Amino acid sequence: DHEFEMEQTLKGKNVLVSAGPTQEALDPVRFLSNHSSGKQGYAIAKAAKALGANVTLVAGPTALEDLKDINMVHVTSAQDMFDAITSRLDNQNYIIMAAAVADYRPEMVADQKIKKSDEEVTFHFVKNPDILAYIGQHKKENQVICGFAMETQNLEENARKKLESKNCDMLIANNLFTRGAGFQTDTNVVTLLRKNETKHLPKCSKEELGYKILETMKEIEMEK
Ligand code: CTP
Numbered sequence: 001d002h003e004f005e006m007e008q009t010l011k012g013k014n015v016l017v018s019a020g021p022t023q024e025a026l027d028p029v030r031f032l033s034n035h036s037s038g039k040q041g042y043a044i045a046k047a048a049k050a051l052g053a054n055v056t057l058v059a060g061p062t063a064l065e066d067l068k069d070i071n072m073v074h075v076t077s078a079q080d081m082f083d084a085i086t087s088r089l090d091n092q093n094y095i096i097m098a099a100a101v102a103d104y105r106p107e108m109v110a111d112q113k114i115k116k117s118d119e120e121v122t123f124h125f126v127k128n129p130d131i132l133a134y135i136g137q138h139k140k141e142n143q144v145i146c147g148f149a150m151e152t153q154n155l156e157e158n159a160r161k162k163l164e165s166k167n168c169d170m171l172i173a174n175n176l177f178t179r180g181a182g183f184q185t186d187t188n189v190v191t192l193l194r195k196n197e198t199k200h201l202p203k204c205s206k207e208e209l210g211y212k213i214l215e216t217m218k219e220i221e222m223e224k
Pocket residue numbers: 078097098099100101102103128129130131132133146147148149150151162
């Protein structure tokens with residue numbers, strides 16, 4: 001385990017990580033969500049703690065246990081996650097958006113259970129706020145921001161667009177269809193993008209990737 005051999009290279013740093021899916025309610029018993037397990041975000045938070053940082057983990061609903069000595073903030077919807085994160089941005093040094101935030105939510109949430117009276121049912125969805133884009137727009141000079149991108153095609157092109165449009169310092173991109181990558185796995189196969197660099201990383205554990213991300217963020221911070 002890393003914890004005993006690790007140098008406290010992030011001592012005094014405040015690190016905010018988001019993890020897991022969001023759930024968008026349709027009615028009191030149903031929601032729209034995605035397959036995110038939260039494992040990658042939790043692994044990053046754990047690594048940051050082991051390196052001595054003060055860690056806040058804003059987590060959507062997952063099956064994972066709370067992490068020790070970490071400021072856990074549990075949220076449900078994308079709007080909840082937006083509020084939880086934007087109200088805690090001020091003192092953060094590193095911000096890592098590993099959460100799979102739902103892009104849309106039902107425009108109306110029924111206050112009673114929707115009954116199956118009709119043969120068809122139609123829902124109207126509206127866009128959720130883009131949390132990472134907001135963080136990028138309000139980025140302070142000393143902050144380092146890492147986004148994620150899940151793609152199924154044109155990985156590099158799509159990911160680089162996200163890096164730029166959301167004003168991130170780095171972005172971790174993976175292809176859902178790559179073996180050993182994605183939602184429920186303990187490993188990841190990713191491409192790390194920076195302003196002038198694209199690195200294809202070998203398959204590694206989500207924990208190892210956590211350390212790699214934090215190490216790279218520290219490098220970026222020192223180059224600022
Ligand atoms: N993200 C966010 N808020 C949203 C949607 C996404 O903060 N409402 C963040 C994710 O946490 C991730 C990054 O933006 O770090 C990219 O998410 P992704 O779903 O890959 O990209 P989108 O910008 O949502 O575009 P699309 O889903 O159309 O590819």
